Amino acid sequence: MPEAVLIVFSFLIGAVVGSFLNVCVHRLPRGMLLHRPPSHCPFCNEAVRWYDNVPVASYLALGRRCRCCGIRISPRYAVLELVTGAMFAYITWRLTRGMDVDYVRLGVYVAVATALAAASFVDIECRIIPDEISPPGTLLAPVVALVWPHLLLSQGRDHLIVGPLAGLLGATPASHPHLCSLMTSVAGIAAGFVVVWALGVMGRLIFRKEAMGFGDVKLMAFVGGFVGWRLVLMTIMVGACFGAVVGLVSMARSRDTRMPFGPYLSLGALVAMLHAGDVVRLFERYAAAVAGAH
Numbered sequence: 001m002p003e004a005v006l007i008v009f010s011f012l013i014g015a016v017v018g019s020f021l022n023v024c025v026h027r028l029p030r031g032m033l034l035h036r037p038p039s040h041c042p043f044c045n046e047a048v049r050w051y052d053n054v055p056v057a058s059y060l061a062l063g064r065r066c067r068c069c070g071i072r073i074s075p076r077y078a079v080l081e082l083v084t085g086a087m088f089a090y091i092t093w094r095l096t097r098g099m100d101v102d103y104v105r106l107g108v109y110v111a112v113a114t115a116l117a118a119a120s121f122v123d124i125e126c127r128i129i130p131d132e133i134s135p136p137g138t139l140l141a142p143v144v145a146l147v148w149p150h151l152l153l154s155q156g157r158d159h160l161i162v163g164p165l166a167g168l169l170g171a172t173p174a175s176h177p178h179l180c181s182l183m184t185s186v187a188g189i190a191a192g193f194v195v196v197w198a199l200g201v202m203g204r205l206i207f208r209k210e211a212m213g214f215g216d217v218k219l220m221a222f223v224g225g226f227v228g229w230r231l232v233l234m235t236i237m238v239g240a241c242f243g244a245v246v247g248l249v250s251m252a253r254s255r256d257t258r259m260p261f262g263p264y265l266s267l268g269a270l271v272a273m274l275h276a277g278d279v280v281r282l283f284e285r286y287a288a289a290v291a292g293a294h
């Protein structure tokens with residue numbers, strides 16, 4: 001079964017990438033360099049040996065403690081490795097079914113998911129999204145859209161995606177795919193930025209507390225550049241649903257576990273990238289059921 005082998009292989013690659021993300025999550029918000037010094041215990045400064053750096057397995061083998069000083073290692077190390085591995089495996093499974101496997105899409109989606117995982121885990125730990133992730137991603141998105149127009153233009157009704165501006169220029173996805181894809185990406189960046197910023201302003205007016213920070217605004221601009229402006233709205237809607245479910249559960253347990261919004265936006269982005277058609281079908285079925293009830 002070559003397909004199962006491919007998925008297990010992507011899980012292992014993802015776990016190794018997750019191990020590197022742990023370094024990023026620890027060092028980026030602290031303004032430390034990523035490549036120096038080599039991995040070490042933050043408590044006793046002892047360098048981590050290569051055989052203690054195997055994703056997940058070392059964490060379990062060491063009994064969740066540093067080999068040298070015995071201090072507890074945060075479970076985040078194993079969790080992020082597992083999450084990244086699972087993400088790689090799922091994206092690979094989702095995009096390699098069928099005959100024509102789109103390896104460009106697979107590579108781009110895996111890279112975007114990796115950035116989102118890093119942003120989310122820093123957001124959970126430090127309540128910030130480091131500027132090493134969103135702004136470079138936002139600059140890269142239009143370039144990717146320009147080079148590979150099929151990533152953005154294959155996802156739906158073309159005239160809707162490109163919007164009125166392309167119509168004014170007389171460009172269609174069939175006649176000018178690269179231009180239309182570039183405009184879709186730039187429109188996605190603008191939509192992500194404006195919508196989350198407006199939601200944040202409204203949240204402050206209504207709830208009189210910080211609902212969404214500028215880190216979320218920048219993160220959504222980055223996501224918008226890769227999913228296009230139509231899926232920006234789906235990303236925010238799906239993210240808000242995840243947030244509402246978790247919020248209700250934590251309220252029922254009468255615990256104030258206020259989560260930052262970055263991880264929900266990231267989850268919403270993954271759903272929009274991989275399951276946009278399923279979300280639309282679910283919504284249509286719901287709308288038909290509501291209409292049928294009247």
Ligand SMILES: [Zn+2]
Nearest residue numbers: 041044066069
């Ligand atoms: Zn130690």
